[in-house]
Amino acid sequence: MVAASTLILPRADVAALLTLPEYIEAVEVAFCAYAEGKTLTPEVMHIDAAGGEFHAKAGGLSQVGNSYFGIKVNGGFFQNPVLNGLPSIQGIIYLADAETGRPLAVMDSAHITALRTGAATAVAAKYLAHEDSSCVTVCGAGQQARVQLASLCLVRPIERAFVWDRHPESASAMAKEMTQRLNIPVSPIRAIRDGSLKSQIVVTCTPSREPFLHRRDISKGTFIAAVGADSFDKQEIESSIIVEAIVVTDITDQCATSGELHHAIAANLVDLNHVHAEIGQIIAEQRPGRTAPDQLIVYDSTGTALQDVACAAAIYRKALATRRGVNVTLSDT
Numbered sequence: 001m002v003a004a005s006t007l008i009l010p011r012a013d014v015a016a017l018l019t020l021p022e023y024i025e026a027v028e029v030a031f032c033a034y035a036e037g038k039t040l041t042p043e044v045m046h047i048d049a050a051g052g053e054f055h056a057k058a059g060g061l062s063q064v065g066n067s068y069f070g071i072k073v074n075g076g077f078f079q080n081p082v083l084n085g086l087p088s089i090q091g092i093i094y095l096a097d098a099e100t101g102r103p104l105a106v107m108d109s110a111h112i113t114a115l116r117t118g119a120a121t122a123v124a125a126k127y128l129a130h131e132d133s134s135c136v137t138v139c140g141a142g143q144q145a146r147v148q149l150a151s152l153c154l155v156r157p158i159e160r161a162f163v164w165d166r167h168p169e170s171a172s173a174m175a176k177e178m179t180q181r182l183n184i185p186v187s188p189i190r191a192i193r194d195g196s197l198k199s200q201i202v203v204t205c206t207p208s209r210e211p212f213l214h215r216r217d218i219s220k221g222t223f224i225a226a227v228g229a230d231s232f233d234k235q236e237i238e239s240s241i242i243v244e245a246i247v248v249t250d251i252t253d254q255c256a257t258s259g260e261l262h263h264a265i266a267a268n269l270v271d272l273n274h275v276h277a278e279i280g281q282i283i284a285e286q287r288p289g290r291t292a293p294d295q296l297i298v299y300d301s302t303g304t305a306l307q308d309v310a311c312a313a314a315i316y317r318k319a320l321a322t323r324r325g326v327n328v329t330l331s332d333t
Helices: 011-017 020-035 110-128 143-155 168-182 239-244 252-258 260-266 279-283 305-322
Strands: 005-009 039-049 052-061 068-076 089-097 103-108 135-139 160-164 186-188 201-204 209-213 223-226 235-237 246-249 275-278 297-300 326-329
Touching: 005 011, 005 305, 011 103, 011 110, 011 305, 020 039, 020 110, 020 143, 020 275, 020 279, 020 305, 039 252, 039 305, 052 305, 068 110, 068 305, 089 110, 089 305, 103 110, 103 305, 110 143, 110 223, 110 279, 110 297, 110 305, 135 143, 143 168, 143 201, 160 168, 168 186, 201 209, 223 235, 235 239, 235 260, 239 260, 246 252, 246 279, 252 260, 252 275, 260 297, 275 279
Parallel strands: 005 103, 135 160, 135 201, 160 186, 201 223, 209 235, 223 297, 246 275, 246 297
Antiparallel strands: 005 326, 039 052, 052 068, 068 089, 089 103
């Protein structure tokens, strides 16, 4: 039997192979596939560690002749940049053929995680934010905040942005960088409401463990992408917002245990029936999106392996076509 090789893709190759618009397309297709029952059941595991956490997300796309399974293992150590100069998020994605189990590729996950997360917000904004949304406030000033803002500019006519962070100097640095990069005015703000009350879109993307976005900070009709709460102990928005809002999730069961929805359920403020839809159902036209201009909509984005698998598979196919990466033989059978 001929030995099958597995492709190893370092971050440089991963970053070079897929553009942000292609991430958005791949994520949208993955969400729709989930709603249509064309995926393998996604699973999540979380393990706390000294100074950080590890999480593993697994799932797959199930299509005859083109099926993929993937598992991503990431470490989240948010003091790394200050303590040792390492990135906050590090990890790998293992990609396999879902019909034979053959290992196809192992690739760096950090770049994929960042871009697919921003892509998911862009997809949700495409379906749930006002079409003429021109102003956005981003809460957080890390790498993910930059990706979030860049992604939104691809799907909505953003003309102005505000950045808030608990560290004002970080907000100022991001504002300066993104003003030049996106060619729109991006301003740092000291109080969230200085930007959020002027914005049609608000994004929260921090590792916060206590809410900082309150109902008084939000106008009617706002679309909120709640991105940072991807484990049970993280929270960015007060639960009264969830109670009032139309809630759309990436995966409802996951959000009920690790997202903003989780905190509202734990406080006995809502139950699962409060969820309007999963984003894939809206893409697949199984459920309506926004139906009135004054609706407050929250997209609870906990992140799913389906996003990772869809993007990793697209990268793998491009790597084969362009002969990038290193082939290794893991087994001779």
